[in-house]
Amino acid sequence: xxxxxxxxxxxxxxxxxxxxxxxxxxxxxxxxxxxxxxxxxxxxxxxxxxxxxxxxxxxxxxxxxxxxxxxxxxxxxxxxxxxxxxxxxxxxxxxxxxxxxxxxxxxxxxxxxxxxxxxxxxxxxxxxxxxxxxxxxxxxxxxxxxxxxxxxxxxxxxxxxxxxxxxxxxxxxxxxxxxxxxxxxxxxxxxxxxxxxxxxxxxxxxxxxxxxxxxxxxxxxxxxxxxxxxxxxxxxxxxxxxxxxxxxxxxxxxxxxxxxxxxxxxxxxxxxxxxxxxxxxxxxxxxxxxxxxx
Numbered sequence: 001x002x003x004x005x006x007x008x009x010x011x012x013x014x015x016x017x018x019x020x021x022x023x024x025x026x027x028x029x030x031x032x033x034x035x036x037x038x039x040x041x042x043x044x045x046x047x048x049x050x051x052x053x054x055x056x057x058x059x060x061x062x063x064x065x066x067x068x069x070x071x072x073x074x075x076x077x078x079x080x081x082x083x084x085x086x087x088x089x090x091x092x093x094x095x096x097x098x099x100x101x102x103x104x105x106x107x108x109x110x111x112x113x114x115x116x117x118x119x120x121x122x123x124x125x126x127x128x129x130x131x132x133x134x135x136x137x138x139x140x141x142x143x144x145x146x147x148x149x150x151x152x153x154x155x156x157x158x159x160x161x162x163x164x165x166x167x168x169x170x171x172x173x174x175x176x177x178x179x180x181x182x183x184x185x186x187x188x189x190x191x192x193x194x195x196x197x198x199x200x201x202x203x204x205x206x207x208x209x210x211x212x213x214x215x216x217x218x219x220x221x222x223x224x225x226x227x228x229x230x231x232x233x234x235x236x237x238x239x240x241x242x243x244x245x246x247x248x249x250x251x252x253x254x255x256x257x258x259x260x261x262x263x264x265x266x267x268x269x270x271x272x273x274x275x276x277x278x279x280x281x282x283x284x285x286x287x288x289x290x291x292x293x294x
Contacts, residue, residue, distance in 0.1 A: 031064065032289045033057060036269050038251050040072030042101075045257025049077070050271065050285075058101070059273075059284055062294035071121045074256070075099055078108075078128065078150075080116035095119075095128075095151040109151035110136055118166070123173035123213075123256060126150065129194065131166060144194050148176060157194025168209045170217070173256075178233070180217050182206030187219045189233055200231055201238075208264070212254045220249035220264070228252065228264070228278070244272040244281035 037051040048059040049072060057064055071078045076099035083089040089096075094110030110116070118131035128147045132139045138154050139145055144162075145154040164183030172178035180200065181188050187201035187209055201219050208220040217231045218241075228249060229238040243249070247266035255261035260277045271285035284291050 031057070033269065033285075036250070036265050036271075036288065038071070039253040039263050039265060039271075040077065041253060041255045041257070041263075042072070043074045043256060045255040045261070047101075048253075048255075048263050048273070048284075050265070057290060059271075059290075063292045064284075064290040071119055072123070073121050073126050074124050077102075078119065078121050079105070080114075080119060082115065097150065110138055113137060118169060120169050120171045120179070122171040122176055123211075125171070125174060125176040127171060127176035129169060129171050129179050131169070146179075146193050155193070157190075159190075159194050159197060161197040161199075162188050164205075167205070167207055170210045172211050172215060173213055174215070178215075180209055180211065180219075180233075182209045182219065187217065187231075189217070200233065200236065201229065208249045208252045210251075210253050213256050213259055218252050218254065218262075220252055222248045241278035242281075243278070244274075244283070245270065 040049045041047065046060055050057045050059065076097060079096050079098065081093050082091050083093055089107065090112030092115040094113055095108045095116060096105040097108055098105045113136045114134060116130050119128060121128045128151060130145055132142050132145050134142055141156065144157040144159045146157060147154045162181060162183065164185030166181055166183050168182035170180045177191055177193050179190050179194060181197065184205045186199055186204055187206045188197035189200045190197045200217060201221065204221040205223055206219050207222040210218050212218060215233060217233055219231060220228050226248065228241040228243050230241060231238045245266060247268055247270065250265050250267055252262065252264040260275060262274045262278060263271065265271045269285065269288035270283060272281040273284050274281045
């Protein structure tokens with residue numbers, strides 16, 4: 001499949017579709033979100049961020065509040081999407097960054113040019129990977145690109161060996177050259193900034209993936225034999241993690257401050273949290289409606 005097609009089908013939502021330029025905390029009343037666009041933790045591991053269509057829901061200490069988002073890194077998050085009506089920012093936002101949970105943002109690149117849906121960043125390296133959807137001032141073609149300078153310059157990657165329609169993308173937390181891509185045919189790994197990809201989970205559709213803090217890959221497969229796997233990228237050995245339901249997993253993330261804590265979201269917009277690496281799960285959202293446990 002051509003990189004144009006890859007860019008077209010990649011709508012993985014680690015960046016939200018719509019953002020508020022400035023937004024403070026809200027009450028912890030139960031709310032409902034129509035669309036869910038990803039998961040991520042704050043650097044201290046105390047807050048779980050869930051970008052939704054009109055901003056960011058923040059889960060902490062058993063309760064929900066609002067913020068903004070996102071692809072999370074150790075000092076904040078990168079984002080894209082569309083500003084709120086009446087905002088001073090151009091539409092679309094291009095690439096922006098916040099270091100204070102979205103209270104304020106800094107425009108980095110491509111403002112008014114492109115909405116960067118298929119984007120991820122290395123948690124510590126801040127190297128950005130994205131499937132560029134269209135020609136713009138920084139990228140003269142569609143396809144897979146990476147940036148090591150917060151979007152000032154972008155390098156095209158040929159993505160040799162990548163097969164199927166892309167469904168998810170993740171960057172290694174501490175090695176800028178390593179990234180993983182999920183597709184309708186499996187999970188693939190690159191060690192050279194997307195020049196070449198090799199199979200990591202072959203012949204199974206992958207609906208979600210992320211890197212753990214240690215550099216393993218958490219990959220969720222879909223279909224009759226759906227599973228949540230933790231894969232060692234060196235040995236290719238995998239360990240199955242118990243899933244909270246049979247629904248397709250759309251996003252999965254590990255708490256950077258607590259490796260045993262995992263969060264995942266499913267197709268019906270259910271969100272689950274585990275503090276013991278999947279042995280047990282608690283539900284914190286059901287069909288898009290947030291659940292306050294306190």
